[in-house]
Amino acid sequence: MSSVYEQVYAIVWRIPKGKVLTYGLISNMLNSRLSAQGVGWAMQALAKNSNKPGKYNATNVPWHRVINSQGRLSTHKNPDIAPGLQKKLLEAEGIKFDAEDKMNLPSHLWKEGLLEL
DNA sequence: ATGTTGACGCATG
DNA sequence: CCATGCGCCAACA
Known part of the structure; x- marks a missing residue:
């Protein structure tokens, strides 16, 4: 674990099923070594990397459990990800969305993880 | 090296 | 609710 990216992945890796974290929170957990936007880049x-061989890729890291601070999804700008995929994955874990693709953040936030780190 | 862009956040209007 | 502006930092041309 050397790069800040790997630290981001290591955190996301630990998010339990049905729980989520936000970009800004992860940024804070890294002690400002990476901005919220940097987390988005990660x-x-x-x-x-989903196609490339490597320690972390879209297959083994629950990237869909990372959302923005408003409880909304932001993957729609990324052409590499099918529209609605993230929402679908999260709903499969029991998270509900309203008509605006918004979720109740406090009730699904991974608070235990925040305490540990 | 430099300017622009963006899976962001926060404050303001 | 939407639009700007500022801070942030990695990727890209």
């Missing part, structure tokens, strides 16, 4: 890089 996720984007993850999607690209």
